[in-house]
Amino acid sequence: MSLILQNIAKHIALTTAEQELFLSKIEVHHFDAKTILLHSGEVCKYSYFVNSGILRSFNINDNIVEHVLNFACAGYWIGDMYSLITQKPGNLFIEVLEDAELALLSKENQEILYTEIPKLERFFRILTENSLVVNQERLMDNLSLSAEERFEKFCSKYPTLIQKVPQKQIASYIGVTPEFFSKMKSKILHR
Template sequence: MLDLLYKNITRHISLSEEEFQRFSEPFQLKKFQKKEVVLREGDYCLFEGFVLNGCFKVYFLTEDGFEQTLYFAVESWWITDLDSLINNVPSTLNIEALENSEVLMISKKDKELLYETMPQVEKLFRIMNQQSSVALQRRILSLMNKTADKRYLEFLEKYPTLEQRLTQQQVASYLGISHEFLSKIRKKTILGNR
């Protein structure tokens, strides 16, 4: 169970076995059923979660009430609302399990304690936050500069196995288009690959 977390962490920093044990101690295993809400808009986010297995959507509702997916989180990804967690403000995001899932959760309080007792942990989360910022910047640029066709092909290239785990509606929400338009793009893509 902790092997996946260890692999994820040691891509960014070096930890001895003893240090990793200290690091992983405050994490708690939580299980979520399909469609279970982990965080609801308006609540305060007090955690970060490392996905062991399963799939989550992190989304917000537009003023018109439409669901807009910010990202999907699968194995080895993290889930949280950073704005709510860092700034202690109500969440603008919703996090929902799309499959039965298991997550290692750490509270804000325990994470802050790790910062104080293990300086390399602060470096770890700084690196991860930088990478998250880069990914979100690329996503914004893609939404602003690319056609829906190109965004769909980019999605397939970047996440080759994810589409099979999602509904067409969920993929469309991520791409910022209607599921009807996604159907047209998919047909065109299939015909173009023949």
């Protein structure tokens, strides 16, 4: 069973016919590292499911500082939720960090699947609710935890990314400057 079907099976059961219909509505593509899948100001047309590789979503503020919102590795979904839902231009970039194989589900095909396989609406509602919970927890962590504690949570959530993702992107994700991150990491390693 493909990884995307395993991901769906965690929340709902699809018949073989429903699985085939679902798979007929996705596009699988390979992307090289450093490919920008979505630029700020564009309308997000796809939800991306990561079969392999690593992606990140980020924005760039007026001072040209990047803010990493999410990382997605194998088994994760990623997209600009605001733009995908409203079909208005978003403010996120989505970049491939490591060569990736992605399953793309267009907004149009997602809507068709909701009609043809109604339980998929439940699946995507669960994903959206889980995403809301994770984002709320991350916001609370940023308000109440120290940078060290946020880094420890990052290491727990993404243990394989520590060696694969540039340190400045990890620093951005936990909300510190690369210089502070380097000093903090050195201090942690010397304990």
